[in-house]
Amino acid sequence: MHDHAPAPGGIRDAGHRRLLTVSLALTGTVMIVQVIGAILSGSLALLAxxxxxxxxxxxxxxALIATAVAARPADDRRTFGYQRAEVFGALINAIILSVLMVVVAVQGVQRLLDPGEVEVAGPLMLVVAVVGMVANAISLWLLSRAQRSSINVRGAYLEVLGDLIGSVLVIVAAVVIVTTGWTPADAIASLLIAVMILPRAVSLLREVFSVLAESAPKGTAVSEIRAHLEGYRGVVGVHDVHVWQLTRGAPVFTAHVSVDPAVFEAGRSSQLLQELQSCLADxxxxxxxxxxxxxxDHDECEATHA
Known part of the structure; x- marks a missing residue:
């Protein structure tokens, strides 16, 4: 006997798309300002x-495209809907982060090894970096709550967090250049930004792999769930347990439940089923x-048992 509780709608929330849109507008505006500032100031860190x-x-x-696709309803061919679109979007994000890390690192090393006669306008570099820090802080605040329930919003959140830290590094380098005239601080800040990208990319890749490998969600104890279900009156045992997630915040659970025959004789199977589903949800x-x-006493012929 099977029954299905409704799938969670967290990633289909239009509010997530609105937050991503606002964050995109802020990011795009600051990016243009930073490009202009980098050209005028000669700052590699600002350009990075x-x-x-x-x-x-x-x-x-x-992320916006992925969440829009994920909001499409399920059909006969894609019975779980399109929620996995968020996972593939996050995978692309992680790859982009990895490529960026390599490019920034190479440019930073080249500037340190061959600084040449590059002049860095510290004051302009400082002003532009402060503007970037403020904009990133606003974007981070907007995305902070939504990132807990959406893997793709989390990807965007992690990237904005990295931007905020990057802006702080550029500010520090600019202050050093303004006060001491030591321009290698600019290249060092670029390398630090590259190093900062690595753990973010690895973390996102690990989470994407966990979802695609259909591993149990982090923090989920299958043995604890089984023990909890076996505590219900009429339940003799629980086996063939499978727990995975379609995307962040969308866990799925299946199991075979051995029930005392008296439950069926008394017509309590529907009530027990509802109790078990409520247990999982609550x-x-x-x-x-x-x-x-x-x-x-059902003769179980499954090849494997969880």
Missing amino acids: DAAHMFTDASALVI HFDVEHSTFQLEPA
């Missing part, structure tokens, strides 16, 4: 941060669950 902002703008566009935040109820 501008490139980072360009990547983030691209990532936000991908105690483990799993809104989409599928249970197969079977008599305890």
Whole structure:
């Protein structure tokens, strides 16, 4: 006997798309300002941060497209809908981050090894970096809540967080140049931005791989869920348990439940099924669950058991 609770709608929230749109507008505007500022000031760190902002703008566009696709309803061919679109969007983000890290690192090393006669206008560099920091702080605040329930919004959030840190690094380098005239601080800031990108890319790739590999969501204890379900009156055992997630915040649970034959005789199977689904939703935040109820003496022929 099977039943399905409704799938969570967190990633289909139009509010997420509005937040991403606002963040995109801020990111795009600051990116243009930083490119102009980098050209006028000769700052490699500012140019690296501008490139980072360009990547983030691209990532936000991908996120907007992915969330729009994910909002499409399920059909007979894609019975879970299009929620995985967010995961593929996050994968593209992670690849872009990795490429950016390499490019920035190479340029930073070249500037350190061959500084030449490059002049860096510290005051202009400082003003533009402060503008970037303020804009990134606003975007980060806008995305902070939504990133907890959407893997793609989280990707955008992590990138904006990196931008904020990058702006701070550029500000520090600009202050050093203004006060001491030591221009290598600009190249060092560029390398630090490159190093900063690495853990963000790895973290996002790890999460994407976990979803695509259909691993149990982080923090989910299958043994604990099984024990909780077996505590219900009439439940003899729980096996063939599978837990995975369609995307961040959209866990899915299936299981076979061995039930005392008296439950079927008394017509309590529907009530028990509802209790089990409520258990998953209330105690483990799993809104989409599928249970197969079977008599305890049922001859199980499954090849594997969870």
